[in-house]
Amino acid sequence: MGTPEGIPTPLTEAGLTGLAALRAEPGRAVVALDFDGVLAPIVADPDSARAHPGVVPALRRLAPLLDAVVVVTGRPAGLAAEYGGFTGVPGLEHLTILGHYGAERWDAQTGEVHAPADHPGVAALRAELPRALERAGAAEGTWIEDKGRALAVHTRRTADPDGTLAALDAPLRELAARHGLAVEPGRMVLELRPPGVDKGAALTAFLEERKAAAVLYIGDDLGDVAAYDAVEDLRAAGRPGVLGYSAPTTGEPPLAALAERADLVVPGPPGVVALLEALSAVLASRP
Numbered sequence: 001m002g003t004p005e006g007i008p009t010p011l012t013e014a015g016l017t018g019l020a021a022l023r024a025e026p027g028r029a030v031v032a033l034d035f036d037g038v039l040a041p042i043v044a045d046p047d048s049a050r051a052h053p054g055v056v057p058a059l060r061r062l063a064p065l066l067d068a069v070v071v072v073t074g075r076p077a078g079l080a081a082e083y084g085g086f087t088g089v090p091g092l093e094h095l096t097i098l099g100h101y102g103a104e105r106w107d108a109q110t111g112e113v114h115a116p117a118d119h120p121g122v123a124a125l126r127a128e129l130p131r132a133l134e135r136a137g138a139a140e141g142t143w144i145e146d147k148g149r150a151l152a153v154h155t156r157r158t159a160d161p162d163g164t165l166a167a168l169d170a171p172l173r174e175l176a177a178r179h180g181l182a183v184e185p186g187r188m189v190l191e192l193r194p195p196g197v198d199k200g201a202a203l204t205a206f207l208e209e210r211k212a213a214a215v216l217y218i219g220d221d222l223g224d225v226a227a228y229d230a231v232e233d234l235r236a237a238g239r240p241g242v243l244g245y246s247a248p249t250t251g252e253p254p255l256a257a258l259a260e261r262a263d264l265v266v267p268g269p270p271g272v273v274a275l276l277e278a279l280s281a282v283l284a285s286r287p
């Protein structure tokens, strides 16, 4: 079910209120988007992930109608800018990327990444992780993604991705704790990263900075739960928001932690693009 303009009808009162607020005052609204699984289709090799071809055209139309568009991702901010195709794009001059769960920030206007100093635990972990995975009996196909200021252990390419992930959970948590790092679980991945940031805090700070009157957030993975919490906190404080969920199109089951809370569900990145296009058409035709 959707509106005549092609925007899915929010399933909840809070979502209806949030969408109405965004439509009433788009110039004071922020659209916040996760990268992998929302803007970029999920693929086996994270280095091959690229934004869906419809993303940049859709954002070019939408961004000038809003206060801001922000990408909130676990990726390094500069890498998300590159894989998204967001650099030097007319219409996206004000795009912001909050990378590494908010530790890094990239602004299209400068093309610069702002980041804190490296956490010393990551270098120590880098030296120890391959042996630790061997000791834990990690299944063939388990591999390490070196993200610079974090390390992610992927199991998607093993024979039993969920079983391998479950078996690695305890040893990786022990290892992370020993190096003063946090564990960030995701789709067939456990990331060991510096603590102290999450997508919720990053989103809240960005919305404060923009003095945003309404927000639409779209996520797909466990890292987005903190952003959902942040939007719900803002809603409780009287600031409208819409929670969007980009559901898997690859045969994976939906993630209950988001699917059960979402106001809007769309089918993966193609569904996100369709939503962004419908939204920009509606906003552009306002009297």
Ligand SMILES: O=P(O)(O)OC[C@H]1O[C@H](O[C@H]2O[C@H](CO)[C@@H](O)[C@H](O)[C@H]2O)[C@H](O)[C@@H](O)[C@@H]1O
Residues within 6 Å of the ligand: 034, 035, 036, 037, 041, 042, 043, 044, 045, 046, 049, 072, 073, 074, 075, 145, 147, 152, 154, 156, 186, 187, 188, 189, 191, 221, 223
């Ligand atoms: O916050 P996000 O933008 O969703 O990034 C979170 C993690 O995404 C990546 O992993 C996921 O996407 C991969 C590419 O499609 C896929 O192979 C993997 O199974 C997914 O978990 C990325 O590799 C991680 O570094 C990010 O933390």
